[in-house]
Amino acid sequence: MQIADFTFEPERLATPVPIWRATCPVSDWQEVAHAVAASGGRLVSLWGSDRRVRKAGGYVISAAYATAEGLLCLELRLGQQGESYPDISASFPYANRMQRTIADLLGLVAEAMEDRRPWLNHGAWPADYFPLRHEVTGKEAFPACELQDYPFVRVEGDGVHEIAVGPVHAGIIEPGHFRFSVVGEKVLRLEERLGYKHKGIDKRFEEMPAKDGYRLAGRVSGDSTVAFSWAYCMALESICNTRTPARARWLRALLLERERVANHLGDLGALANDAAFTFGLTQFMRLKEDWLRLNQHLFGHRLLMDVVIPGGVAVDLENTGISELLTQCQGIAKEVKNLRAIYENHAGLQDRFIATGRVTKELATTLGLNGFAGRASGIPVDLRADFGMAPYGGHDFKKAVHRNGDVAARVTVRFDEIAESLRLIRLFATELAPGEIVVPLEAVAETKLGAGWIEGWRGEVFVALESDGEKIQRCHCHDPSWQNWPVLEHAVIGNIVPDFPLINKSFNLSYAGPDL
Amino acid sequence: MSISGFLSQLLAIVMALFLAPLLMGWVNQWRCWLQNRSGPGVLQPYRMLHKLFHKESVVAEHASSLFRMAPYIVFGCMVLACAIIPTLSTDLPLSPAADAIALVGLFAVARVFISLAAMDIGTAFGTLGARREMLIGFLAEPALLSVLFTASLISNSTALTSIVEYLAHKEFAIYPSLAFAGIAFTMVSFAENARVPVDNPATHLELTMIHEALILEYSGRHLALIEWASALKLFAYSCMGLALFFPWGIAEAEAPLALIFAIPALVFKLAIGGFLLALIETLSAKMRIFRVPEFLASAFLLAVIGMLVHFLLGA
Numbered sequence: 001m002q003i004a005d006f007t008f009e010p011e012r013l014a015t016p017v018p019i020w021r022a023t024c025p026v027s028d029w030q031e032v033a034h035a036v037a038a039s040g041g042r043l044v045s046l047w048g049s050d051r052r053v054r055k056a057g058g059y060v061i062s063a064a065y066a067t068a069e070g071l072l073c074l075e076l077r078l079g080q081q082g083e084s085y086p087d088i089s090a091s092f093p094y095a096n097r098m099q100r101t102i103a104d105l106l107g108l109v110a111e112a113m114e115d116r117r118p119w120l121n122h123g124a125w126p127a128d129y130f131p132l133r134h135e136v137t138g139k140e141a142f143p144a145c146e147l148q149d150y151p152f153v154r155v156e157g158d159g160v161h162e163i164a165v166g167p168v169h170a171g172i173i174e175p176g177h178f179r180f181s182v183v184g185e186k187v188l189r190l191e192e193r194l195g196y197k198h199k200g201i202d203k204r205f206e207e208m209p210a211k212d213g214y215r216l217a218g219r220v221s222g223d224s225t226v227a228f229s230w231a232y233c234m235a236l237e238s239i240c241n242t243r244t245p246a247r248a249r250w251l252r253a254l255l256l257e258r259e260r261v262a263n264h265l266g267d268l269g270a271l272a273n274d275a276a277f278t279f280g281l282t283q284f285m286r287l288k289e290d291w292l293r294l295n296q297h298l299f300g301h302r303l304l305m306d307v308v309i310p311g312g313v314a315v316d317l318e319n320t321g322i323s324e325l326l327t328q329c330q331g332i333a334k335e336v337k338n339l340r341a342i343y344e345n346h347a348g349l350q351d352r353f354i355a356t357g358r359v360t361k362e363l364a365t366t367l368g369l370n371g372f373a374g375r376a377s378g379i380p381v382d383l384r385a386d387f388g389m390a391p392y393g394g395h396d397f398k399k400a401v402h403r404n405g406d407v408a409a410r411v412t413v414r415f416d417e418i419a420e421s422l423r424l425i426r427l428f429a430t431e432l433a434p435g436e437i438v439v440p441l442e443a444v445a446e447t448k449l450g451a452g453w454i455e456g457w458r459g460e461v462f463v464a465l466e467s468d469g470e471k472i473q474r475c476h477c478h479d480p481s482w483q484n485w486p487v488l489e490h491a492v493i494g495n496i497v498p499d500f501p502l503i504n505k506s507f508n509l510s511y512a513g514p515d516l
Numbered sequence: 517m518s519i520s521g522f523l524s525q526l527l528a529i530v531m532a533l534f535l536a537p538l539l540m541g542w543v544n545q546w547r548c549w550l551q552n553r554s555g556p557g558v559l560q561p562y563r564m565l566h567k568l569f570h571k572e573s574v575v576a577e578h579a580s581s582l583f584r585m586a587p588y589i590v591f592g593c594m595v596l597a598c599a600i601i602p603t604l605s606t607d608l609p610l611s612p613a614a615d616a617i618a619l620v621g622l623f624a625v626a627r628v629f630i631s632l633a634a635m636d637i638g639t640a641f642g643t644l645g646a647r648r649e650m651l652i653g654f655l656a657e658p659a660l661l662s663v664l665f666t667a668s669l670i671s672n673s674t675a676l677t678s679i680v681e682y683l684a685h686k687e688f689a690i691y692p693s694l695a696f697a698g699i700a701f702t703m704v705s706f707a708e709n710a711r712v713p714v715d716n717p718a719t720h721l722e723l724t725m726i727h728e729a730l731i732l733e734y735s736g737r738h739l740a741l742i743e744w745a746s747a748l749k750l751f752a753y754s755c756m757g758l759a760l761f762f763p764w765g766i767a768e769a770e771a772p773l774a775l776i777f778a779i780p781a782l783v784f785k786l787a788i789g790g791f792l793l794a795l796i797e798t799l800s801a802k803m804r805i806f807r808v809p810e811f812l813a814s815a816f817l818l819a820v821i822g823m824l825v826h827f828l829l830g831a
Contacts, residue, residue, distance in 0.1 A: 163640040163641075163644065163723075169722065170720045170725075171721065185805060272801070274721060275801040275802055276716035276800075278547070278718070278798070279550070279798055279799075281551075282551040282553055283551075283552070286552070346801060348713060348800055351803065352802070352803075496804070498804070498805050499804065500723050501723055
C-alpha cells in the first residue's frame with residue numbers, strides 16, 4: 001500500500017472490507033495526512049490510547065484514513081513520556097474536535113493547534129485528570145466545581161447579537177448547545193458546543209470481557225445500534241480470525257437495512273413536522289411504528305439491539321417471518337411512494353426545503369461530510385458498494401446521489417435510500433443461505449488490533465478494538481456525526497434562524513455517539 | 517341601558533369565555549382527525565386550563581411587575597373585544613364604547629404588552645418572538661383596518677353593531693367588495709391567531725416560534741390566562757368574520773327572543789368555521805418567515821381592492 005511517496009508495509013486485518021494497519025514515524029505524521037488529503041482520502045477517525053503498561057508500550061495516537069483501496073489505520077507511537085504530537089488539522093479541519101478530545105481524555109496535545117479549548121471536559125473533572133490513562137479508574141469523584149465559561153468565537157459588528165440555544169431545549173431532544181450570531185433573522189455564524197452526554201464509554205469498555213462488548217457498542221447511539229454492534233463484532237472477529245457463516249452475513253445486512261429504513265421513515269416525518277406539515281409526521285410515524293413492531297416480533301427488539309453478536313446473529317428468521325417481512329416491504333414501498341408524491345407536489349413544503357442549508361461539494365469534501373448527507377452533496381461514497389462486501393456486492397446496488405446539497409436533496413436521497421433498502425431487504429430475505437447463524441470465536445494468543453467499518457444509516461461507523469479475545473484493552477467507537485457536526489455550522493450560514501431546525505433535522509446527527 | 521341589553525351583553529361575555537376554549541378544542545380535534553390521529557377530545561383546552569390554574573406560577577428572577585401584569589391586561593383586552601363584537605345580539609350596551617377602529621387598537625394594546633413582557637425577561641427567545649410578533653402586527657393591522665373600512669363604507673358606520681344590523685337587514689345580495697375583504701380577513705386571521713401557515717401553535721422548536729416564543733417564560737395561572745386569551749382571540753376573530761360576512765341569525769335590539777335561535781346559529785357557524793380552519797392548517801406547511809410580509813401585503817392589497825370595488829360599483 002502506498003500513499004504518495006510513503007510506502008508502508010501494512011498488516012491486512014481479517015475483515016470483510018479492506019482494512020490495513022501500520023505504524024508511522026512522528027516525522028511523517030503530518031506529511032502522510034497531507035498526502036491522504038491531497039489524493040482525495042478522508043480522515044475517518046482519530047483517537048489515542050495508553051499502552052504504557054504493555055511491553056515496549058507508551059502513548060499511541062491512531063488515525064484511520066479512508067483511501068480508494070480501503071481503510072488504513074496508522075499508529076503514531078509516542079513513548080512513555082509522550083505529551084504532544086503533530087497537528088493534522090491543517091490537512092483535515094475536522095480533526096480539531098477529535099484532537100481536543102484526545103487532550104481531554106489522555107492529556108496528549110496536538111502541537112501548534114491554536115484551538116486549545118477543552119471539548120469533552122466541561123469542568124466536571126480537573127484539568128490535570130485524564131480519564132483514559134490506565135492509572136485512573138474513572139470512578140474518582142470530584143467536588144462540584146463552578147460553571148466554566150466557554151469562550152465562543154464572538155462576531156462583532158453593528159446589530160449583531162447572539163442567540164444561545166440549549167443544552168435544555170423546548171422539545172424533548174438530546175442536549176447540545178448552539179450559539180448563533182445573527183443580524184435580524186440572518187445567521188452570520190453558528191458555533192456548537194457538545195459533550196453534554198459524555199459518560200465514559202471508552203473507559204467502561206476496558207472493564208468488560210471482549211465477548212460482551214458488543215452490547216455496549218450497540219448502545220453508543222441507539223438509532224445506529226446495528227451498525228455499531230456489527231462494527232464491534234467485525235473488529236472482534238478480525239482479532240479472532242473468525243469468519244461468520246453466510247446466513248449470518250445476510251441477516252446482518254438485512255438488519256442494517258431495516259435500521260436505515262426505520263430512521264429515514266422517522267426523519268422524513270419529522271422534517272415535514274418542522275415545516276408545520278404535521279400530516280407528514282403522523283403518516284410516517286405510523287409506518288415507522290409498523291416497522292418497529294415487526295422488528296420486535298421477528299427479532300425480539302424494536303430497535304434491534306443485541307441481535308448482532310460476535311460470530312453471527314442471535315435470532316434466526318423462520319420462513320413465516322420471511323413472508324411477513326416481504327409483505328411489509330411491499331406495503332411500505334407503496335405507501336412511501338404515495339407520500340413522496342405528496343411531499344414533492346406540496347408547494348409550501350418544497351419552498352421550505354429547496355435551497356435551504358446548502359452544502360456544496362467543495363465544502364463537503366473539505367469538511368469530510370459523510371453518509372447520506374455527503375451523498376446528497378455529490379460525494380458518491382457508500383461502503384456498502386465501494387468494496388463489494390458480501391452480501392451487497394453483486395446486487396446491482398444503486399447509490400443514492402444528488403448534487404444540490406440542500407435540505408431538498410437530503411430528503412430526496414432519503415427517499416431513494418428507502419426504496420433501495422426495501423429492494424435489498426426483499427432480495428436478502430429471499431436468498432438467505434441455509435446453515436448456522438453463529439459460530440464460536442477462535443482463541444487468540446496475544447493482544448491484537450481489530451477494526452470494523454460499516455456504512456450505518458447516518459454514515460461511516462468505525463470501531464477500533466485492542467483485545468486478546470478475552471479482555472478489552474481499548475475500544476474506540478467513532479460515530480459519523482464527528483465529521484458532520486462541523487458541516488452543520490457551515491450549512492446554516494446565510495440562512496435565517498427559523499430554518500435552522502429544518503436544516504438540523506435534515507442531517508439528524510447524534511449527540512450521544514460523539515460525546516461517548 | 518335596558519334589562520334585555522344588559523342580559524344580552526352578559527350572555528355574550530359569558531358565552532365567549534366558555535365557548536372559546538371549546539372552539540380551540542374543536543379545531544385541534546379536527547386537526548387530529550384530518551391527520552389520522554384520534555385526538556384528545558374537544559374538552560382538552562378546559563382540562564389544560566384547569567391544570568394550569570392549579571399549578572404554581574414560576575416567574576423569572578429579574579421579571580418586573582410588567583411581566584406579571586401582562587397576562588391580565590391581555591386577557592382583559594380579549595374579553596372586551598369579545599364583548600363589543602356582536603356574536604349573539606346587536607343589542608350590546610358596551611358596543612358604543614368602541615368601534616371597529618378601537619377594536620383594532622384593542623388587539624394592538626394586547627400585542628404591545630405581551631411583547632414588552634417577553635422582552636422584559638431578557639432572554640434571546642423573548643426578544644426574538646417580540647420582534648417577529650411586531651413584524652406581523654404592523655403588517656396585519658392596516659389590512660384588518662381596510663377590511664373593516666370596506667364594511668363601514670357599505671353601512672356608513674364604523675360601529676360594529678350598526679354594520680351588522682345593516683348587513684343583516686339588507687336583502688340577500690352579493691357584495692363584490694365584501695368578497696375581496698373576506699379573503700383578506702381570512703388571511704389576516706391566520707397571521708393574527710398564530711396559525712399555520714404563518715405560525716405553528718403546536719411547535720416545540722424554539723427557533724421557529726412566534727407566538728409561543730413570547731410566552732415561553734410563563735407558567736401556572738399566568739400561562740392559563742394567556743392560553744385562554746389566545747382562545748378568546750380566535751373566538752373574537754371567528755365571530756367578527758361571521759358577523760361581517762355571514763351575519764344571519766344574530767338577534768337584534770327589537771327582538772330579544774331571537775337570542776334563543778342565535779345561540780345554535782352561532783355554534784353551527786363556528787363549527788363549520790373551525791373545521792375549515794383545521795382543513796386549511798392541515799393542508800399547509802408553514803411558510804418561511806420572510807414570506808409572511810408578502811402574504812400580509814397580499815391581504816392588504818385585497819382589502820384595498822375591496823374598497824376600490826365599492827367606490828367603482830357602489831356595492
